[in-house]
Amino acid sequence: MDALGILPQQLVFGLALGAIYGLIALGYTMVYGILLMINFAHGELFMIGAYVGWAVLVWLINAGFGGLHPVWVVPVMLLMAMSLSGLLGMTLERFAYRPLYTRGATRLGPLISAVGASIFLQNAVMLTMGARMKVYMTSVLFPRSWYVQVGSVRVSVLVLMMISVALLLMWLLNVLVQRTTLGRCMRAVAEDREVAAVMGVNVRRVIAVTFLLGSALGGAAGVLVGLYYTQIDFFMGYSAGLKAFTAAVLGGIGNLKGAMVGGLVLGVIESLAVTFLNPAYRDVVAFVVLILVLVFRPTGLLGETVPQTNKV
Amino acid sequence: MLELTDVVAGYGPLQVLRRVSLGVQAGEIVCLLGGNAAGKSTTLKTVLGLVRPRAGSVALQGERIDGLATEDIVRRGIALVPESRRIFARMTVWENLEMGAYSRRQTAPAEIEEDRERVYGLFPRLKERATQHAGTMSGGEQQMLAIGRALMARPRLMLLDEPSMGLAPVLVEQVFDIIQAINRQGTTILVVEQNAAVALSIAHRGYVLQDGRIVMHGAAKELLDADDIRRAYLGED
Numbered sequence: 001m002d003a004l005g006i007l008p009q010q011l012v013f014g015l016a017l018g019a020i021y022g023l024i025a026l027g028y029t030m031v032y033g034i035l036l037m038i039n040f041a042h043g044e045l046f047m048i049g050a051y052v053g054w055a056v057l058v059w060l061i062n063a064g065f066g067g068l069h070p071v072w073v074v075p076v077m078l079l080m081a082m083s084l085s086g087l088l089g090m091t092l093e094r095f096a097y098r099p100l101y102t103r104g105a106t107r108l109g110p111l112i113s114a115v116g117a118s119i120f121l122q123n124a125v126m127l128t129m130g131a132r133m134k135v136y137m138t139s140v141l142f143p144r145s146w147y148v149q150v151g152s153v154r155v156s157v158l159v160l161m162m163i164s165v166a167l168l169l170m171w172l173l174n175v176l177v178q179r180t181t182l183g184r185c186m187r188a189v190a191e192d193r194e195v196a197a198v199m200g201v202n203v204r205r206v207i208a209v210t211f212l213l214g215s216a217l218g219g220a221a222g223v224l225v226g227l228y229y230t231q232i233d234f235f236m237g238y239s240a241g242l243k244a245f246t247a248a249v250l251g252g253i254g255n256l257k258g259a260m261v262g263g264l265v266l267g268v269i270e271s272l273a274v275t276f277l278n279p280a281y282r283d284v285v286a287f288v289v290l291i292l293v294l295v296f297r298p299t300g301l302l303g304e305t306v307p308q309t310n311k312v
Numbered sequence: 313m314l315e316l317t318d319v320v321a322g323y324g325p326l327q328v329l330r331r332v333s334l335g336v337q338a339g340e341i342v343c344l345l346g347g348n349a350a351g352k353s354t355t356l357k358t359v360l361g362l363v364r365p366r367a368g369s370v371a372l373q374g375e376r377i378d379g380l381a382t383e384d385i386v387r388r389g390i391a392l393v394p395e396s397r398r399i400f401a402r403m404t405v406w407e408n409l410e411m412g413a414y415s416r417r418q419t420a421p422a423e424i425e426e427d428r429e430r431v432y433g434l435f436p437r438l439k440e441r442a443t444q445h446a447g448t449m450s451g452g453e454q455q456m457l458a459i460g461r462a463l464m465a466r467p468r469l470m471l472l473d474e475p476s477m478g479l480a481p482v483l484v485e486q487v488f489d490i491i492q493a494i495n496r497q498g499t500t501i502l503v504v505e506q507n508a509a510v511a512l513s514i515a516h517r518g519y520v521l522q523d524g525r526i527v528m529h530g531a532a533k534e535l536l537d538a539d540d541i542r543r544a545y546l547g548e549d
Binding site: 181184185187188191192194196197198199200201202203 | 362381383387391394398400401410412414415
């Protein structure tokens with residue numbers, strides 16, 4: 001089939017992939033916004049979310065859905081993965097990062113600790129779950145015959161579900177950050193930690209909650225990726241993490257809308273690369289984008305220049 | 313109201329405050345004068361728990377507050393107008409005021425609304441700009457917002473760090489008139505300033521800080537007439 005013929009199909013695929021990248025990228029960008037640190041273990045929280053989702057799915061299938069209507073299986077998987085990834089992210093912050101950043105060590109300290117946490121989590125999962133990949137029995141929930149046909153484009157119900165869940169979570173996060181007191185505190189801490197504390201904000205708690213939320217989104221992305229690719233392994237967080245980090249930088253690191261837009265743009269760029277170039281160039285294109293952004297627009301697409309307060 | 317006794321504080325190996333003692337009585341305006349790096353801001357940070365004293369004590373209304381977390385200290389009724397304002401630039405004016413009231417989020421919303429109206433009454437410009445991003449406002453407007461934000465905490469004691477900094481002389485006068493008005497409505501004030509003349513013009517009493525020590529204190533009038541002050545602050549700017 002010619003490239004143009006499958007283009008619409010590839011664009012939908014790109015959007016689904018991009019929504020996932022965006023979901024993971026939010027975790028990077030939230031943590032960066034508040035601590036100016038890259039949580040290199042974030043990809044592993046995504047991977048662990050995929051494992052939790054897998055375990056729940058296997059358990060539910062063996063239990064004959066435990067009396068649950070199949071519609072509820074994905075929400076239960078998401079809920080469990082988000083809770084566990086979220087709690088794990090919070091634990092990392094408490095024990096691997098906080099002791100370093102509160103001591104006012106260099107910014108490199110928590111960063112190195114994050115790399116260590118990443119290696120630790122990969123190996124912990126490999127040792128406990130085995131090095132072989134696990135298989136998501138997606139077809140039990142989403143038979144291949146479930147799709148929607150619009151003109152020449154055929155979109156599976158699974159992909160529609162992925163896009164909707166990712167967009168819903170992004171929307172919820174946006175409402176939380178923009179409209180609630182907690183979100184206002186998060187923005188205050190991100191902008192000026194000291195003044196936020198003087199306003200009475202418990203800065204440590206806000207940082208912990210930021211890790212909880214960002215990691216939970218990563219965990220949800222893990223479930224969606226597991227359902228889509230049907231195969232997961234302990235190393236999956238590495239490349240997904242790098243891609244999502246690229247998306248965060250592309251959109252402007254520290255900027256929530258940037259992470260969402262960056263994810264979608266990167267997903268679409270990748271799917272175009274797959275369509276018009278050799279699919280093997282997929283990762284090359286993604287990282288060329290990262291390099292180009294860093295060289296020509298280091299603040300990212302939506303990177304803002306904060307108006308400076310007038311100083312003498 | 314506020315009592316610092318022999319406070320020693322600093323950052324890492326750097327000692328900034330060397331046995332600072334000062335007191336602020338309820339209802340007073342007290343100014344803390346001194347040049348660059350004399351330790352004025354560090355004094356305020358120590359009161360707020362942002363810097364931990366290595367020795368000495370800080371007491372608010374007879375109770376020691378050194379050692380408490382910052383959020384617990386401000387809940388006891390202290391608010392800060394920070395140096396160079398430090399308003400939340402990416403938030404709207406309304407949101408900045410909301411952050412100011414955060415320490416008393418348990419109080420009835422109606423009461424907070426009342427205080428917002430009071431702040432709008434004091435600074436009508438803030439009401440006009442309520443939905444605007446604070447970072448887009450002029451320096452003078454940002455200073456008003458910083459003061460308004462502190463007022464939203466309905467503090468018993470308001471700390472101001474260099475409120476005249478970077479403002480045109482007309483605005484400086486206006487800001488200090490407002491500080492005086494806030495004091496008359498019952499808020500105790502501790503203001504840190506390099507601009508001694510304008511600070512002493514509204515203060516009841518003043519302290520002079522030099523190299524981390526209080527080198528002089530007395531009634532504002534006495535300090536205004538003191539030769540040392542005139543000399544020190546003529547050489548300052």
